[in-house]
Amino acid sequence: TQLLEQSPQFLSIQEGENLTVYCNSSSVFSSLQWYRQEPGEGPVLLVTVVTGGEVKKLKRLTFQFGDARKDSSLHITAAQPGDTGLYLCAGGEYGNKLVFGAGTILRVKS
């Protein structure tokens, strides 16, 4: 099973600050996804990236897939309290199987 490492594990910032979360692996994935999970809920898909070097933007969130399809980053501009949650990256393996990273807990203070 391929492993995904996320960093940092925890991040506490003030509203309005920018941040970047990283997801790294020594293995190549067919696709990579980012999920956000709020307390008491299941993870919800934010984005899927499939092409090396791909960049996708979702409002204040920017996702990038590494050229070699082994790593990804999530950048949030001007973070807001509503961005608080657990951010998970997941790499696509054979079939429909996904391998998840341990996650980054983000807290945005107002």
Next chain:
Amino acid sequence: DAGVIQSPRHEVTEMGQEVTLRCKPISGHNSLFWYRQTMMRGLELLIYFNNNVPIDDSGMPEDRFSAKMPNASFSTLKIQPSEPRDSAVYFCASSSTGGGNTIYFGEGSWLTVV
């Protein structure tokens, strides 16, 4: 459309008791996953089914755990006998072939074994 539906949402049971968690996947999805989430180990895949057939159960911790999918719209995860270390949130998720690995999660079943 209804999402993945899980029941019960919360369960507290005594050690040694049997626990059955239930899941109804999104209609039309042909892959179903059972995940377990804990603070220590994060989100772990326990087992997944494709077209009702178990494909990979390598994540099932031990013989006390079993999962079935008798039809395309229902699956169960059973723990017998339960132990305190089984306390976790159990998520069911589903996806469709050709969906680009997009997995849709239920809200989870919060299990506490005392």
